[in-house]
Amino acid sequence: MTAQLDTHTRLTSSASTRLATARGWAITSAVLTFVATSRVRTNPHAAYRLLRRIDRAHRSPIGLWVLSGHDDIAAALRHPDLGSDESKADLSLLRPASLLRVAAPVRGGPFRDLVPNLILFRDPPDHTRLRSLVNKAFTPRAVSTLEERVTRLVHERLDQLAPRGHMELLSEFAYPVPALVICELLGAPASDQTVISRHAPPLAARLDPNLFRGAAVSAAADQAVVELTGYLTGLIGERRRHPGPDLLSALIAAQDGGDRLSHDELVTMAILLLIAGHETTANLLGNGILALLRNPDQLERVRQDPSVDHTTVEELLRYDGPIQMVQRVTLDDVEIGTNRIPKGHIVAMCIAGANRDPAVFHQPDRLDVTRTPNPHLAFGAGAHFCVGAPLARMEARIALRALLDRLPDLRLTETKVRWRPSFTIRGLRQLPIEWRN
Ligand code: HEM
Numbered sequence: 001m002t003a004q005l006d007t008h009t010r011l012t013s014s015a016s017t018r019l020a021t022a023r024g025w026a027i028t029s030a031v032l033t034f035v036a037t038s039r040v041r042t043n044p045h046a047a048y049r050l051l052r053r054i055d056r057a058h059r060s061p062i063g064l065w066v067l068s069g070h071d072d073i074a075a076a077l078r079h080p081d082l083g084s085d086e087s088k089a090d091l092s093l094l095r096p097a098s099l100l101r102v103a104a105p106v107r108g109g110p111f112r113d114l115v116p117n118l119i120l121f122r123d124p125p126d127h128t129r130l131r132s133l134v135n136k137a138f139t140p141r142a143v144s145t146l147e148e149r150v151t152r153l154v155h156e157r158l159d160q161l162a163p164r165g166h167m168e169l170l171s172e173f174a175y176p177v178p179a180l181v182i183c184e185l186l187g188a189p190a191s192d193q194t195v196i197s198r199h200a201p202p203l204a205a206r207l208d209p210n211l212f213r214g215a216a217v218s219a220a221a222d223q224a225v226v227e228l229t230g231y232l233t234g235l236i237g238e239r240r241r242h243p244g245p246d247l248l249s250a251l252i253a254a255q256d257g258g259d260r261l262s263h264d265e266l267v268t269m270a271i272l273l274l275i276a277g278h279e280t281t282a283n284l285l286g287n288g289i290l291a292l293l294r295n296p297d298q299l300e301r302v303r304q305d306p307s308v309d310h311t312t313v314e315e316l317l318r319y320d321g322p323i324q325m326v327q328r329v330t331l332d333d334v335e336i337g338t339n340r341i342p343k344g345h346i347v348a349m350c351i352a353g354a355n356r357d358p359a360v361f362h363q364p365d366r367l368d369v370t371r372t373p374n375p376h377l378a379f380g381a382g383a384h385f386c387v388g389a390p391l392a393r394m395e396a397r398i399a400l401r402a403l404l405d406r407l408p409d410l411r412l413t414e415t416k417v418r419w420r421p422s423f424t425i426r427g428l429r430q431l432p433i434e435w436r437n
Contacts, residue, residue, distance in 0.1 A: 023054050031060040038421030044324065045365075048353030057339040063094040065347040070357035070377065072337045073349045078382035079336075082328040082347065083123040087116065089329045090344030110225035111206055111218065117268045120276075120384065123331075127383060133261055134269060134387055137250035143390045145245070146184060150395055153180045154402045162406050165437035166413060168430050173399075174285035175278070181395055182277050186270060187246030188235055195231055199224035200278040207275070208422045209327070228274070232267045247273075273388070280322045281392050283427035285399055288316035290431060292400075293412050295367045302369050303404045312369040313396045317355075318376035319367050324352040324426050326380055351377040352426065407435035 027050070033040050034047050048068055051058060056069035067073050076082050115121060119130045154177055161167050179193040179200075188195075206213075206221030235248065243249040251266060261269065292299040302312050330345045341347060355376045356364035379386035386392070404410070413432035420427050 027051065027055050027058055028061045031058070031062070031064075031066060035062065041421045041423060042419035044352065044426070045356065048350055048356065051350065052353055052357060057336055057341075059341075061095070063345075065341050065345055066350065067336065067347060068350045068353035068357075069337070070354040070360040070375075073351060073354045073377060074375075074381055076328065076334075076336050076347065076349060077326070077377070077380055077384070079334060081330060081332040081334045083331045084121050084127070084328060084384060085116070085123045086121060086327070086329060086346070088123075088331060088344070089346050093345060109218075109222050110229070111203070111221040114225050114268060114271065115207070117265075118272045119269065119387075120272065124383075129256070129259065130261075130265070130269070131383070131387075132256050133254045133259070134251065136254040136256065137247050138387050138391075140390055142247060142250060143394060146181070146391070147394055147398070149184055150181055151398050151402075153177060153184070154399050155406075158402055158406050162435075163437055166432065166434040168432050169289060170282065170286050170428060170431055173403075174282040174289075174431075177285075177399055178278050178281040178395060181281075181391070182274055185247040185273065185277070185391075186235060187239060187244045187248050192231075195228070196274055196278060199228050200275050203271070203275045204279040204425060205422070208424045210423060225271070228271050229267055232270045233263075236263065236266055236270075276386075277388050277391065279425055279427070280388075281395050283322035283425060284316065284392065284396050286428045286431050287320040287322060287426060288313075288396065288400065289403065289410075289433070290412075290417060290428065291316055291320050291367055293410065293433070298367050298369045299404075299410075302400070306401060308369050309397045309401055310393075311372055311374065312400065313393055314374045314376065315367060315369050315371050316396070316400075317378035318361070318371070318374055319355070320426065321352060321355065321376070321378035322425055322427060323378060323380075325350050325424055326384075351380065407433075409436040411435070 030047055030050050034044070040047060051066060051068040056067065057072055058066045058068075060066055067076055119127060119134065122130060157173060157177060157180075161172060167173060175197060176193060179196040180190055182196055183190055183193050202217070202220035202224045205217050210217075236252065239246070239249045239252055243253065248266075248270060251261060251269060254261065292302065302308055326349050328347045328349065330341050330343050330347060332343050334341045334343075355361070355378060358364050360375065361371075379389040379392075411434060413434050417431060418429045420429055
């Protein structure tokens with residue numbers, strides 16, 4: 001009897017070892033394929049699903065931890081021992097060494113000098129100080145006073161486009177509208193939107209942690225930083241002499257117990273607002289319109305009922321939001337769920353995967369414009385929660401309503417679409433659409 005039990009235990013334990021090994025291999029190949037193959041990144045939801053199902057807190061073979069479950073990520077984003085300052089990572093933990101190219105602390109050159117100073121990559125006490133100053137300028141009231149202006153900008157754009165019966169949504173609407181709104185925020189003339197449209201994309205491309213990035217991407221980002229610094233220095237001087245009702249004037253005036261942003265901090269903050277407010281909002285509109293056009297019942301529901309505009313924007317952020325991942329470094333050994341992540345590790349958090357976690361969202365792969373509650377993580381969580389969330393929500397709501405009201409029988413011109421192969425931002429290369437005019 002004992003011999004029988006021993007045999008049974010041996011068989012069971014070798015079966016479970018084989019199962020664990022098979023799961024390990026499945027995840028290892030999924031992570032490697034995701035990192036190395038741009039085509040997989042253009043349609044990442046299958047990879048996120050696999051990660052979530054097999055290993056929600058995965059120590060990958062390249063030394064990165066990858067979190068994909070909603071509860072783990074929500075907890076990790078609020079954990080005081082998970083920091084955003086990447087220079088605190090122990091890079092010797094990464095394999096192969098070529099990963100150093102994307103993860104190494106950035107030093108030297110205009111872009112490399114800028115990045116460590118962005119609020120996104122600061123930890124307390126620097127982050128607390130910067131955030132408190134930016135919060136003083138970026139108030140809900142400041143955002144709500146923009147609403148009328150955003151509505152006017154959107155409709156002026158559509159006055160030009162609607163009679164045509166077709167457009168390429170991204171270049172003709174989704175990118176120009178947020179660029180105009182940022183000009184408005186900074187108190188810059190609308191004609192300066194070309195400065196933003198020209199320089200924000202190379203900066204966003206350089207921020208993407210792409211292993212196969214070419215030298216041209218770095219050179220374009222350096223050039224963008226130099227030109228934007230010159231442009232913003234002029235604009236800040238102008239706003240100091242003639243303050244207006246804009247956010248830049250509010251940032252200049254913001255005080256916290258006698259503390260203010262220095263000139264360099266103002267330029268750095270304005271550059272981040274410009275990158276963060278442009279690519280993200282543009283791709284929320286692109287991904288969102290595509291999702292609605294591919295789900296005609298939901299499109300019809302929104303078209304007929306403006307009372308669901310708010311829940312629609314939240315659902316589009318959840319279903320196919322523009323930011324796929326955020327990254328942290330363990331400042332100490334950290335317990336996440338049942339896992340202990342040692343100090344010094346880089347932790348990639350797949351917020352787009354968390355947003356389709358069936359443990360939190362009923363039928364997560366279904367677009368439901370009335371979904372409530374909708375605790376998505378598209379704007380992050382915790383100390384670095386998106387400063388611009390109220391603005392992005394307002395812009396998206398106004399733009400979607402205007403597009404649906406003014407472009408009857410809206411449809412895709414081509415059924416096949418092409419996605420950009422980036423890690424962080426999910427966005428389309430183009431979205432040609434047409435309507436009855
Ligand atoms: C759909 C649009 C947007 C999405 C999905 C989005 C998403 C995010 C996410 C996920 C973070 C947190 C990053 C992290 O935890 O590491 C973040 C931070 C930030 N966002 Fe947004 N964002 C959007 C629009 C905007 C806009 C319009 C602005 C401003 C004009 C903005 C400004 C910022 C800033 C300054 C931070 C850094 C906050 C900090 O580090 O404390 N974002 N955003």
